Amino acid sequence: MGFFSNLRSAFGLILGSTLLHTSIAATFTPFAAPSYPLAVRNPYLSVWLPGDSASDLPSSSPKFWSGGDLTWSVIARVDGQAYNLFGVSSSLDNSKAATVTGASFTSTHSTFTLEAGSRTFTLDFLSPVSPKNLLRQSLPFAYLTISVSGASDGSSVQIYSDIDSSWTGQPDNSKWHITTNDTTSIYHLGPVNGATFSQTDPGQALWGETAYATRPSNQSNLTSASGPLSSIRSQFVSNGALSNSHAEWTSDGVAGFAHDLGKVTDKTSVTFAIGHVRERVIDYVGNAQAGYYWAKYPGTVQVASHFLDDYAGAASESTALDNLIQTGGEDAYGSNYSGILALSLRQVFGGIEVTIPHDSLDTSNPSAFIKEISSNGNINTVDVIYATFPIFYILSPEFIKLLIKPVLEYVTSDAYSEEYAVHDLGTHYPNATGHDPNGEAMPIEESGNIILLTYAYEKGLGQSDISSNYGSLLQQYAQYLQNNGLYPASQLSLNDALGEVANQTNLAVKAASALGAYGDLTSQTNYTNLGKEFADKIWTDRLGTDADGTYFTFQYGNDTWFETFNHYPDVLFNLDIFPQEVYNATSAFYPTVRQAGGVALKQDLNWGQTNWQSFVGATVTGEARDQYVADLHAYISNGLNPAPFSDRYWVADNGEYKAGEYYVFRARPTLGSHFALWALKGANQWSD
Secondary structure, three states: OOOOOOEEEEEEEEEOOEEEEEEEEEEEEOOOOOEEEEEEEEOOEEEEEEHHHHHHHHHOOOEEOOOOEOOEEEEEEEOOEEEEEEOOOOOOOOEEEOEEEEEEEOOOEEEEEEEEOOEEEEEEEEOOOOOOOHHHHHOOEEEEEEEEEEOOOOEEEEEEEEEOHHHOOOOOOEEEEEEEOOOOEEEEEEEOOOOOOOEOOOOOEOOOEEEEEEOOOOOOEEEEEEEEHHHHHHHHHHHOOOOOOEOOOOOOEEEEEEEEEEEEOOOEEEEEEEEEEOOOOEEEOOEEEEEHHHHOOOOHHHHHHHHHHOHHHHHHHHHHHHHHHHHHHHHHHOHHHHHHHHHHHHHHHOOEEEEEEOOOOOOOOOEEEEEOOOOOOOEOOHHHHHHHHHHHHHHOOHHHHHHHHHHHHHHOOOOOOOOOOOOOOOOOOOEEOOOOOOOOOOHHHHHHHHHHHHHHHHHHHOOOHHHHHOHHHHHHHHHHHHHHOOOOOOEOOOOHHHOOEOOEHHHHHHHHHHHHHHHHHHOOHHHHHHHHHHHHHHHHOOOOEOOOOOOEEEEOOEEEEEOOHHHHHHHHOOOOOOOHHHHHHHHHHHHHHOEOOEOOOEOOOOEEEHHHHHHHHHHOOHHHHHHHHHHHHHHHOOOOOOOOOOOEEEOOOOOOOOOOOEOOOOOOHHHHHHHHHHHOOOOOOOOO
C-alpha cells in the first residue's frame, strides 16, 4: 500500500478504574498523525483527536478544532464485562480500559483498533468527501461505525455511545429531546438561547442543533436513555441496555444509545451518525442560504435518516477516493507525499459549506462558502480560496466556481465600488454581509487571484462561462494589474503578518502571472506580452532579485530573500511568462537557505508556511523538490504537534519553540495547496 515505516509506542492499560501501565506495541499507519479527523464536515462539525491521545483512546476526549473538549464516548460489554473504548475521561466502576493496538488514517477514514476480552473492536470514523456530488458533500453529518470481531465462541456483546451538551456551544444552558421513527432514533441537542448566524469565541455555532442518530442492525436490539452521566453509563455497565427513559436536560447529563448484539459469532457492526443541522447556514448580504441538501431533506430527522440510508454509497465512494489520493500522491512524488495529501483532504473540505438560496431552494443555483478558520474568521477570503485551489483543480474544478461565484456577484453589485478585487465577503463567518471598508485590502493580490482562479476553473473543465458573464470585470482587473502591478504601492499581500510594504517582488510576480493567464484566457496577446515584460524587468533587469540573480528579494532594492511562490501558476498552466533559468536558479538557491525544519517564508523569519512551501516545491526540481516534500512530511510526523494540521510552523529553534512545532494556526482549510505538485499531472482527475 506504500505505507510509511510503522511507528511504535508504549501504551497504558487501564484495569478497573486504576491506571496501570503495561508495555503494549501499537502500530500507526501511515504515520502517527498530529491530530486525527473524527467528524470533519464543515466549520461547525469539526471534531478531532490529538495524536498524542491516540494511545489513551479509552480515556481521551475528542476536541473541537479550536481545542475545547467534547463528550463523545464508546463503551462495550463482552460477556458482561464492560470495556471503555473511547472518551470515558472519568472513572467508571466495574469497567476496564480496552487495549489500543493500532491507529490509521486515509483521506476519509480515521480508524482505531482495540482489544477487549476475547474480542477486537474497530472504531471507524468516516467523514465523506464527495467533490462532485453536491448533495452528499453538503450533508452536515459524519459516521462512526463500531465493528466487533475475534473469537467465534458466541460471546455476548453490547455497544454503547453517548454525547452531551458540550456540542451545542452552550454547555450550561441547553436542551434535548429524542425522536424515533420506524428505522432511526435521533437525539437532538441545542442551545436554549440560540442566535441565528452567531457563534462562540471558540467558533461553535449558537443556532441549529447537534444530532446523534443510529438504528438497529439486523441482529441488534436498540435502547436509549438520557440523564446524569454517571447513572446512564452505569445502567449500561450493569445491564448491557438502557431504560428508554428520557430525563430533562441536566448540565451533567448525557444522551446515550445501546445496541445489544446478542451472541456474536461473526464480525458485525453498528453505525452512528453525528451532525449539526441548521436551516439557515449563511447570511449572504441579507439573503439567507440553506444547505444544498435542504431542498430534498428539510429537517434533522429527514437528513439524518437519509445520511444513514446513504452509508453504503458514501463508503464506496470514500474507498475509491482514498485509492485515488494514495495512488495519485505516490505517482506524483512517492508515499511520503501521498500521506501528506491523505491528512489534508478532510481538513480542506471541512472548512466549506455548499449552499442554495433559502427562499427558493433552487439546486441549480449553488454556492460555496469557506471560513478562514483559526486566523480572523473571514468568509470567502479570496486568497484563502487561492491557497486551496490545487485540490479543486485535481478533483473538481467546479468547486472553484462555487467559491468565487458569491465574490463575483458581490463585486459587481452596488455594494462594492473599488476598481480592484475584494479581499473577503465578511469579517466573520457565517456572515457574508459585505467587506468591511476598514478591513483588509489587497489590491494586487486579490485582483490577480480572481483572474488565476477563473483560469484554473475554465481550463480545468473546458468552460468559458465566467469569462463570458464577467468579461468586463476580468478586463478591469487585468487593466488594474497593468497600471499598478509592476511597482505595487504600499499594501498588504496575503502574508498580512508582514505588514504593508511597497514594491513587493512577489506581488509583481503575481501580476505578471495573472496578466499572462488573462492573455491566454481571452486570446489577447498584448496582455501575455505585458506579463512577459513584467517578468523580464523583475528577473533580467534584476528589479526583483539580488545583483547576481541568485534569488528573488522580498522588496525591490532590498537584498532580503523571499520564498517567491507566485511563480506557481506560470508553471502549472505552462504560461512561459518567466524563463526556465528562473526555475533553475530557485532550484539551486532554496536548499542553501534551508534550516533545521525547512525553508522559511523570508530570510529574517524563523517560520515557514506549508502552503507556499508546497507551491514553491512544485516549481523547483531535483534536490530542492526532494527537500520540500521531505520537510513537510517530517513536520507532520514528528510527534511534536497535537493540533489539527497547522499550515504555519517553526523551521528553526527560537528559544521558546523548537523547529518542527506548529505556530498559532490550526485546522485551516488552506491545505489544498499541498496538492500543488500533483496538480502538475493535470486537471479534473476524479470521476464521481
